[in-house]
Amino acid sequence: MFIHDDEASTVQTSSSPPAERSDSAAPPERKLQRHRVRRGGSTGEKLLFLALVLPNLALLGMFVYRPLIDNIRLSFFDWNISSPTSTFIGWSNYIEWWNRGDSWVVVQNTVIFTLAAVVGSMVLGLALALLLDQQLVGRGIVRSAVFAPFVIAGAAIGVAFQFIFDPRFGMISALLTMVDLPVPNFYQDPDWALFMVTVTYIWKNLGYSFVIYLAALQAKPAELYEAAEMDGAGQWATFRSVTLPLLRPTTFFLSITVMLNSLQVFDIIYVMTRGGPQGNGTTTMVFQVYQETFQNFRAGYGATIATIMFLVLLVITAIQVRVMDRKTI
Amino acid sequence: MNPISGPSRAMKVAGYLAMLLVLAIIALPLYWVIVTSFKTPDMVYIQPPAWWPDPVTADPYSRVVEQVPFLRYFANSLIITGALVSAKLVLGILSAYAFVYLRFPGRGVVFMLVLAALMVPNQITVISNYALISQLGWINTFQGIIFPLAGVAFGTFLMRNHFLTLPFEIIEAARMDGCGHMKLLLRVLLPMSWPTVVAFALITIVNEWNEYLWPFLVASDETVAPLQVGLARLISTDAYIDWPMVMAATILTITPILIVFLLLQRHMIKGLTSGAVKG
Numbered sequence: 001m002f003i004h005d006d007e008a009s010t011v012q013t014s015s016s017p018p019a020e021r022s023d024s025a026a027p028p029e030r031k032l033q034r035h036r037v038r039r040g041g042s043t044g045e046k047l048l049f050l051a052l053v054l055p056n057l058a059l060l061g062m063f064v065y066r067p068l069i070d071n072i073r074l075s076f077f078d079w080n081i082s083s084p085t086s087t088f089i090g091w092s093n094y095i096e097w098w099n100r101g102d103s104w105v106v107v108q109n110t111v112i113f114t115l116a117a118v119v120g121s122m123v124l125g126l127a128l129a130l131l132l133d134q135q136l137v138g139r140g141i142v143r144s145a146v147f148a149p150f151v152i153a154g155a156a157i158g159v160a161f162q163f164i165f166d167p168r169f170g171m172i173s174a175l176l177t178m179v180d181l182p183v184p185n186f187y188q189d190p191d192w193a194l195f196m197v198t199v200t201y202i203w204k205n206l207g208y209s210f211v212i213y214l215a216a217l218q219a220k221p222a223e224l225y226e227a228a229e230m231d232g233a234g235q236w237a238t239f240r241s242v243t244l245p246l247l248r249p250t251t252f253f254l255s256i257t258v259m260l261n262s263l264q265v266f267d268i269i270y271v272m273t274r275g276g277p278q279g280n281g282t283t284t285m286v287f288q289v290y291q292e293t294f295q296n297f298r299a300g301y302g303a304t305i306a307t308i309m310f311l312v313l314l315v316i317t318a319i320q321v322r323v324m325d326r327k328t329i
Numbered sequence: 330m331n332p333i334s335g336p337s338r339a340m341k342v343a344g345y346l347a348m349l350l351v352l353a354i355i356a357l358p359l360y361w362v363i364v365t366s367f368k369t370p371d372m373v374y375i376q377p378p379a380w381w382p383d384p385v386t387a388d389p390y391s392r393v394v395e396q397v398p399f400l401r402y403f404a405n406s407l408i409i410t411g412a413l414v415s416a417k418l419v420l421g422i423l424s425a426y427a428f429v430y431l432r433f434p435g436r437g438v439v440f441m442l443v444l445a446a447l448m449v450p451n452q453i454t455v456i457s458n459y460a461l462i463s464q465l466g467w468i469n470t471f472q473g474i475i476f477p478l479a480g481v482a483f484g485t486f487l488m489r490n491h492f493l494t495l496p497f498e499i500i501e502a503a504r505m506d507g508c509g510h511m512k513l514l515l516r517v518l519l520p521m522s523w524p525t526v527v528a529f530a531l532i533t534i535v536n537e538w539n540e541y542l543w544p545f546l547v548a549s550d551e552t553v554a555p556l557q558v559g560l561a562r563l564i565s566t567d568a569y570i571d572w573p574m575v576m577a578a579t580i581l582t583i584t585p586i587l588i589v590f591l592l593l594q595r596h597m598i599k600g601l602t603s604g605a606v607k608g
Binding site for chain 1: 340347351356374375376380423428431433436439448453455456458459461478535541542545546557558576583586590601
């Protein structure tokens with residue numbers, strides 16, 4: 001699920017260069033062929049195209065686009081997901097969502113979790129990439145170690161970290177008692193529970209930001225650094241005025257992918273806290289969609305939250321694209 | 330940070346200390362899981378928690394196999410992952426071939442339609458998909474888990490980008506020799522594409538092996554539930570939790586994917602970064 005969604009935005013940010021390449025870098029034969037495209041290929045070629053593309057397109061249409069539209073329709077209904085009948089109730093679900101106090105607690109949890117996850121994993125990922133880009137013996141092992149948790153299932157990490165954070169018998173408790181610090185109750189205190197879930201998420205996903213930043217650092221041109229050194233720029237100045245601007249496209253790409261991914265977290269939260277403690281201590285919007293639909297059997301209300309979430313995602317992505325566009329120009 | 334002069338001695342020492350710290354943060358939780366999986370149940374409930382099992386016992390591992398249908402979950406994971414990876418490889422490679430080498434009116438629009446599917450989060454489609462799957466009577470079946478996940482957007486994109494980098498002269502030459510489409514794909518293109526195919530396969534294996542939400546919703550018992558769903562069920566009761574057994578199950582669940590990762594990480598990272606860095 002994860003890399004899947006990460007790649008979502010890989011595609012978004014990088015789909016244009018390859019497309020351009022197909023036009024500009026194409027040898028003359030290709031241009032000729034393109035010319036013929038307008039008149040269309042032979043019938044046999046068109047049929048083959050359909051035969052190769054349609055199965056995939058049908059699956060995506062059936063299980064991605066159809067439910068996306070259907071989800072919006074469902075948000076205007078009162079429906080318990082198993083019954084064959086549903087009642088049209090107009091904007092009632094949206095009005096209920098706006099007026100219910102728990103909606104805003106959940107939105108707040110989602111914002112805190114997402115912001116902490118995005119900022120935390122990107123800052124740490126960049127710091128690690130800078131560290132492991134240095135000539136240090138054994139950096140290969142550390143690189144692998146940092147990336148490894150990213151391939152472990154969120155569910156498995158959730159199970160493991162639930163015990164690691166056990167307030168009495170867990171590893172964190174063992175570490176804190178060693179230095180005589182009080183052990184917070186990660187299971188009962190909503191703030192500490194949200195902290196626990198966020199730290200677990202960052203531990204798992206840090207490796208992704210790290211490898212993307214590392215690849216970007218390795219691709220940077222050395223001349224700029226030579227110039228910076230000749231100008232007598234210190235390390236911090238070089239970092240601020242050379243490295244960071246060079247990394248801007250990568251930072252932009254990561255800010256979108258990591259945000260989209262962390263907004264969608266279900267496995268870690270379900271396994272570790274079931275959205276609790278105290279009702280909705282760690283409930284995020286995605287988790288609330290699950291709860292309302294599959295536990296409270298209010299699929300219409302669940303669909304409403306899912307629709308709101310999707311609209312917010314669209315708006316945030318659009319804003320990020322505009323802001324970054326302006327900065328890069 | 331500065332590639333020309335190289336870091337000073339103090340920076341080097343700081344660098345190694347930082348590396349040790351990072352290694353500890355990644356390795357300690359895994360160490361804790363492993364140590365716990367070799368403890369007796371009593372040993373878990375002493376305070377302060379012990380960093381080494383005493384006595385060391387492998388019983389938790391036998392309890393996993395005895396008390397949990399662990400091998401069944403494992404087989405289900407293999408079936409689901411195997412089916413999805415084969416389906417996605419075939420669909421992705423064929424679609425990419427069509428998008429690069431076949432003429433069709435509106436080809437670019439169709440490609441965007443495939444690509445845009447990546448922007449739609451799973452969580453938004455589950456309600457409607459669940460209703461559809463239950464209408465079909467596919468709840469708690471393999472086809473119910475597999476079909477909704479089988480469409481491939483990322484792989485199509487990855488393979489298409491790769492095909493676009495292959496020299497067109499070779500393809501022209503093969504066509505002049507009367508090479509048909511299937512022969513061109515299997516004999517000419519794929520042999521030049523193994524690194525990309527491997528990256529595609531690896532990313533898909535990791536994704537599908539780790540998938541949780543959809544199998545969790547569709548699988549109601551161990552007949553089709555994959556490992557991740559089965560593992561999470563072990564701590565779903567409020568009753569007594571046999572932590573050494575749960576930690577042993579966790580080790581058994583994550584080991585296969587970690588082995589795959591350690592052997593082939595370079596290919597996987599190449600696939601992940603190929604689109605990201607150019608941008």
